[in-house]
Amino acid sequence: MLRANGGRLKASLLEMGKIGGTAAGGVTRLTLSDADKQARDLFAAWARDAGLSVRVDDLGNQYARLEGSEPSAPPVLLGSHLDTVPAGGKFDGAFGVLTALEVARTLRDAGVRTRRSIEVVNFTNEEGARFEPAMIASGTLAGQFAPDYIYDRRDREGRSFGEELDRIGYRGSAANRPEEIHAYIETHIEQGPVLEAEGLPLAAVEGVLGLEWVNVTFKGLSQHAGPSPMRSRRDAMVAAARAVVALRDLALEYPDPAVVTVGRFQPIPGVINQIPGEVIVGIDMRLPSAQVLDEVGERARGLIQRIATEEKVDALVETIRKVPPTIFDRGLVELIEAEIVAEGLPRKRMTSGAGHDAVYINEIAPTAMLFVRTVGGKSHCETEAINWEDAQQAADVLLRVVMRLAGS
Amino acid sequence: MLRANGGRLKASLLEMGKIGGTAAGGVTRLTLSDADKQARDLFAAWARDAGLSVRVDDLGNQYARLEGSEPSAPPVLLGSHLDTVPAGGKFDGAFGVLTALEVARTLRDAGVRTRRSIEVVNFTNEEGARFEPAMIASGTLAGQFAPDYIYDRRDREGRSFGEELDRIGYRGSAANRPEEIHAYIETHIEQGPVLEAEGLPLAAVEGVLGLEWVNVTFKGLSQHAGPSPMRSRRDAMVAAARAVVALRDLALEYPDPAVVTVGRFQPIPGVINQIPGEVIVGIDMRLPSAQVLDEVGERARGLIQRIATEEKVDALVETIRKVPPTIFDRGLVELIEAEIVAEGLPRKRMTSGAGHDAVYINEIAPTAMLFVRTVGGKSHCETEAINWEDAQQAADVLLRVVMRLAGS
The missing domain is CATH 3.30.70.360 (Alpha-Beta Plaits)
Structure with missing residues (x-):
């Protein structure tokens, strides 16, 4: 059975964590900052090295595409975000982007060509720590905000989202937004203590409070x-x-x-x-x-x-x-749950307490999430941590979910 | 029976309230500010006009002295402070200083020469709003602080008490501190709702919590x-x-x-x-x-x-x-209470919830206070107010207390 390269995933997470890294082991990588630009550049370089094509839309969202055998079929979208809160951790967001990248790398290395293309997304400004509101770019894809509204959001120093997007060179084209999406799967740290308390590494997420x-x-x-x-x-x-x-x-x-x-x-x-x-x-x-x-x-x-x-x-x-509460696609939740069980782990479903880009993407495409246990339930802090064995299992489960969805 | 000039007291309070006056009818007169210098200058001018001699000690405390027939006898000290909190009122502090000045003016006008001299004091930095701690100058008179400690207190902009004292020209001589004090009486607004709730204009204050x-x-x-x-x-x-x-x-x-x-x-x-x-x-x-x-x-x-x-x-x-709690001089409290009753008012004693310069002076001289009803119990705010009839009665009671203490 095909397995992800957990060592490479770990190395990528640690390498990415150095960008905006703090003395105490955390990360300050506010959206559209210099650190965010470096993180985007690194993600794009890794994706190109793995044979993916990279594009950027008008909101700064990055998409790294592993072409399927049927390029016109709506792709499977995977990912999360690379921005952090001030003095945040190495895993909130980055774990979802780099687990998705690892899945693409694994498929490419193994020479597995899926029917549908696979796209790894890095959404701009998930945290909302610099520009309010949070999840501004996925929200715009879902038609919740107009681009002009987004471009005019300002940080505390008065700099606008649009100016900063131009400054770091990440204002792409609206034509690069995804058209139809077959399914969106976001892997994320739980950010709470439930999985740790229950001794479980993974859960399928059926919705958001x-x-x-x-x-x-x-x-x-x-x-x-x-x-x-x-x-x-x-x-x-x-x-x-x-x-x-x-x-x-x-x-x-x-x-x-x-x-x-x-x-x-x-x-x-x-x-x-x-x-x-x-x-x-x-x-x-x-x-x-x-x-x-x-x-x-x-x-x-x-x-x-x-x-x-x-x-x-x-x-x-x-x-x-x-x-209102978000209810994810039941079929996708069941698929994730089935692959958790196939990994030899207990069946576990839960509801997310925190918002994610998946909440907005759920409005335009079948969506679900995969949670990984968070050490001490702590997130948005410099001591945010995961177990590396859990990361391996998350990548493996995501790999098999993607293979089912993309057709291999 | 000799009575104070309530109209003159009112006019003086309103005139003093213009110095540092705010649009909303309050006063911002932080200690050792330009406004404080103006207030000091006005107080000194009024005192000299009334035939009092004015001196300033090394802490900036001002003393206006009405010479008695026995100049070597320890004087009766009366007063309070002219500084305010930011956006404070016209009465906290100023009422005690100007009621004392009114007593001296009344005695002078009536040609009453007391045996003991009467000194009206304006203590520096009662509020502690600019330089901490509060009541720094009366505390130094009581031996609680060394002058060097006081001079080095700094405001939020880093300016020191000593520099500001020099800047406004109010650093006098340590020789001008009072020597022995026969008694200290501080008149002050209650700053609470008790007298208003009980329908009483005045109370003798027997101590501080x-x-x-x-x-x-x-x-x-x-x-x-x-x-x-x-x-x-x-x-x-x-x-x-x-x-x-x-x-x-x-x-x-x-x-x-x-x-x-x-x-x-x-x-x-x-x-x-x-x-x-x-x-x-x-x-x-x-x-x-x-x-x-x-x-x-x-x-x-x-x-x-x-x-x-x-x-x-x-x-x-x-x-x-x-x-610890302050217990004022029992004889002085009884004297004030007796003069409240002589004014035709109900007997009332109370304990102050707030600290005052009287707390420190109580350590070096027999001390007591006279409280006047505060409208709505509100103080340290721009709407701080008293009833003018109450002010007249407070001045009359203080006048008779002083005549008893100073001997006439």
């Missing part, structure tokens, strides 16, 4: 901490803190993978001896069905207003983002 | 909000929020004026889709006795550790400031 982001501004009365008796206060800090605890307790009423997180908590003025007059709280709710997403959103609003009333403060609730 | 400031760093595990199941989290945000609520509930077990406040709450990184790995919480505890201050501090530490254990996070607790 729906998401709602809400900002709540609690407005009370700012007073000096000393001369303000406890019973006369209208303390926005206490109200916001009660909301954080109540939201956690609300989430615990639902089974995994339902999650509610408060990551932003901003008191104004935020000094030790002043009761803040205002606290802004950012709430991230992720639920597996549209119905439960609505239900939790409604219950969250209810508890926030109840707490605000009890604490004699006002609460202004604003939805800043709402994305 | 003891204070402990504690910073707690909750350290958990920073994870992506999406793929991190609720039950596996070590969420520093939830732990810190539970602590805020528990600390409030702890404070409610004690009668007024006991207060516990969390004003600082700082998650790292503090973004909506990331469980923060660290949250720093600043806790302000103020209690009326040393024993209860220790007790509440101990109980606070206990609940913080219990919550940290339950949430599987670490909590590092650091005391950054601890000041």
Whole structure:
């Protein structure tokens, strides 16, 4: 049975990880930065060395194509992204691109010619760490954004996406966008602790949690901490803190993978001896069905207003983002699952808590994902890690999934 | 019976409030700024016009002296401070200085010569908004700080207290510090809602709450909000929020004026889709006795550790400031209270929640304070306000207290 070259995959991941590499072993490779250009150049060079043809579309997405025996048949698309968050890791994104490249290299080395062409994609700006929103380029392929909107996104220094795309020489042609896509498979690190806790290296991903982001501004009365008796206060800090605890307790009423997180908590003025007059709280709710997403959103609003009333403060609730759950193609999920089992591993399906380019591509082509166990569940950090045996198995499973989809 | 000139006091407060005045009716008059120099110059000019002699000590404290018939007798010291916080009000500090000046003006106008001299003081840097710590100049008079330490305090732009004192021309001589002080009386706005709630204009202040400031760093595990199941989290945000609520509930077990406040709450990184790995919480505890201050501090530490254990996070607790309660001179408190009653007002004693220069001066001389009702209990803000009738009564009470103390 054909197997991927795990040693080459490891070497490629480590080599790519040096570009934008940090002293602590992480990677800072913001999209359209000099480091991103170097990473793109390296990916293109490796692809050409493996006999793939490389093209770039008007959004900067790179496609490396291994021509099939039937060039007009819609290709199988594989990949992810090469950009990272600041002080991120070597695997988020790069693992999906380089596992896909390894599959192409393996097929080429073995002289296997598939019927369908195989394209390895590197999507621009998945992270959204430099230009908001995230997944801007796959979203544009899916018709969610207009290119002019994209080109005018600006980073914190005021530089635009379009200028930076030109600066690094990666503005290609709209004609290079993929036409019909037979299937899209994205391999990615799990970014959570579930597979590690269950002792499993791989999972088929059947969808992505729906998401709602809400900002709540609690407005009370700012007073000096000393001369303000406890019973006369209208303390926005206490109200916001009660909301954080109540939201956690609300989430615990639902089974995994339902999650509610408060990551932003901003008191104004935020000094030790002043009761803040205002606290802004950012709430991230992720639920597996549209119905439960609505239900939790409604219950969250209810508890926030109840707490605000009890604490004699006002609460202004604003939805800043709402994305329905993504359900991936059932046939592709079953295929991935079958190949995990064929690898001798336990059957495992799960739902992704994080968004990926696959969410948008799912709107225009049959899509599914393959997750690999993440050490300690840690990602978006410099200590992000995987087990190399898991990487070998992921590449092997992806290889066989691709051979089935592309026809060999 | 001799009465103060309430109209002149009002006019002086409004005139002084124009220096550093903000569009919204507040005042930004940071210590040793150009605005502070103008305020000092105006105070000195008014004092000289009233026949007082003005001197400045090595810390920039100004003293305006109305000579008594027995110049060698220790003087009665009255006053407060003319500096403000950024976007503060017209009354915090200025009310104490200008009420004292009004008393001196009234005595002078009436031709009343007291036995003891009366000195009106404007203390440098009470607020600590520009140079930390607060009440630096009265603290130095009390022997708590060395002048060299004071001169080297720096603001956020790196300018030192000593340089700024020279720049505005207010570095005087150490020989101008007061020698023995017969008594110090500080009139101040309450800065809280108690007098307003009780319908009282004035109170004798018998002491200042003891204070402990504690910073707690909750350290958990920073994870992506999406793929991190609720039950596996070590969420520093939830732990810190539970602590805020528990600390409030702890404070409610004690009668007024006991207060516990969390004003600082700082998650790292503090973004909506990331469980923060660290949250720093600043806790302000103020209690009326040393024993209860220790007790509440101990109980606070206990609940913080219990919550940290339950949430599987670490909590590092650091005391950054601890000041025992201040007990003012009983005889002076009774004298002020008696003159409030003589004014036809209800007897009222209270404990200050906020610190004042009187806390330090209490260490070197018999000291007490007179509080005036604050509209809405609001201070350190542009809408800080008092009732003018209350100001008249405060000046009248202070006038009679001073006549008793100075001998007329």
